[in-house]
């Protein structure tokens with residue numbers, strides 16, 4: 020079928036819902052989402068949303084912006100970080116006014132807790148900046164925004180998966196969409212389309228990310244010629260539940276939890292004397308891997324699957340149950356460990372994509388040289404860039420609201436003046452090609468499971484917390500090989516209704532492309548910066564590498580280009596915490 024809107028938002032996480040809310044005032048707006056909106060990964064966010072409200076301690080947006088820039092190892096665009104920090108305050112009050120049930124101080128103000136890398140006075144000490152709703156902040160954001168979208172007559176197409184775009188030069192004229200319940204293919208056009216499809220942690224074996232985090236937006240736009248930015252920077256969160264990767268929020272350390280090695284030593288003292296357990300995530304993940312490599316993990320066998328302890332038992336049961344109730348439940352359910360009385364076994368888990376679709380400060384997709392008309396991106400799939408080489412905890416949720424709102428606003432203005440688009444013959448051709456492709460997949464072939472596992476294994480082993488040339492080259496070769504043999508894959512399930520097997524194969528294709536972007540861009544960057552930490556190039560090299568990378572896949576090979584970083588406010592300095 021054919022559908023026509025003024026604005027289409029792909030993705031119903033925090034970024035997509037906020038953008039939809041803003042755009043809905045200006046024209047017919049729809050959200051297309053492969054999941055039911057409330058199942059988006061935003062709902063899994065536990066720790067909080069940062070804003071310098073100064074409710075509990077003195078704070079300022081300027082300190083927040085500085086921490087963001089320093090936390091991102093100076094690869095952050097500083098003009099974007101200043102907007103993030105200044106508009107964060109309004110974003111949180113706005114969520115409060117729309118009904119979000121924040122945790123409160125005894126006087127009734129929004130309560131705030133500490134989080135890694137957030138400091139007062141340009142690094143003097145940790146500051147309470149993260150606003151939270153127990154350890155269910157993202158869940159509350161999703162519920163609040165979804166209700167507001169319904170109230171504002173946003174149309175929802177749930178369980179519709181965008182599989183391709185129709186382009187006319189740099190103008191996006193249509194989306195090809197697969198409807199899960201029927202297997203039908205639809206052509207959707209809109210004057211403005213925003214991608215808010217979230218992250219892609221599933222390319223790694225141990226990850227905190229949901230199964231649906233397969234980077235569909237960046238992958239399919241990349242195939243349509245949009246370069247991706249800073250793909251080498253992927254964050255490992257220090258505290259995933261051992262082997263499972265399920266996240267234990269940094270909020271545990273924000274509330275006073277500490278990391279211990281097998282000798283019961285609080286090892287972060289050694290690596291970050293001022294901030295200790297609340298140093299940025301890249302540093303804490305490296306510290307854990309170093310302790311493990313030195314035989315001070317809990318098992319002590321120096322293997323990368325060893326772990327350390329996160330101890331919150333000294334906080335007492337009352338605090339644990341009030342401040343981190345879901346975490347306590349996860350640990351009891353999955354590990355049989357009760358955090359109120361014993362430490363939690365943790366290891367780094369692949370968590371957050373700093374890179375993605377390059378945009379300007381208002382969500383327009385641009386690589387600095389070309390701008391794509393009517394095409395926008397926001398949230399984790401986008402790269403503004405406010406996170407640079409390493410994101411600070413709680414800065415993602417605030418990015419969703421601040422930049423989701425800005426993009427939604429820009430779309431609202433744009434659809435008022437833009438003329439309608441028509442995918443025309445190119446759209447019909449695409450639909451035909453996709454019908455043929457799905458028929459082809461149903462003729463059978465190799466099961467996709469082995470390829471999926473091989474991708475996750477090589478990315479985990481070779482493009483993880485610590486990297487070096489040989490390992491990354493192995494990953495590039497492995498992924499290139501997996502992409503070549505991908506054409507042999509087929510589906511066993513012949514049904515039209517709810518054929519999730521077809522969709523998971525398309526998601527795997529997206530992950531393979533993004534794995535190639537990530538490993539090749541990482542191999543090319545001969546320095547260490549933020550989450551990209553090379554054993555063979557241990558130092559940051561501002562002379563040659565203070566620049567964003569842009570990557571395209573052409574003929575199976577990654578072609579790299581670069582884009583300048585905005586350093587208009589603070590001069591890059593070494594990072595000390």
Ligand SMILES: Cc1cc2nc3c(=O)[nH]c(=O)nc-3n(C[C@H](O)[C@H](O)[C@H](O)COP(=O)(O)OP(=O)(O)OC[C@H]3O[C@@H](n4cnc5c(N)ncnc54)[C@H](O)[C@@H]3O)c2cc1C
Pocket residue numbers: 029030031032033034035051052053054055056059060061062063064065066067068156157179180181182215216217218227228229231235236266268370371397398399400412413414415416417419
């Ligand atoms: C376990 C966990 C805890 C976290 N905790 C915090 C925290 O405390 N604070 C913080 O700041 N950040 C946190 N983060 C990071 C933050 O939650 C995410 O970066 C953010 O929620 C991403 O939001 P989003 O709107 O970009 O996308 P998501 O919320 O991931 O939503 C993506 C949407 O895109 C849709 N979609 C995807 N592909 C398609 C397609 N092909 N067609 C149609 N629809 C599609 C999905 O259906 C979904 O609705 C956490 C992340 C994880 C994994």
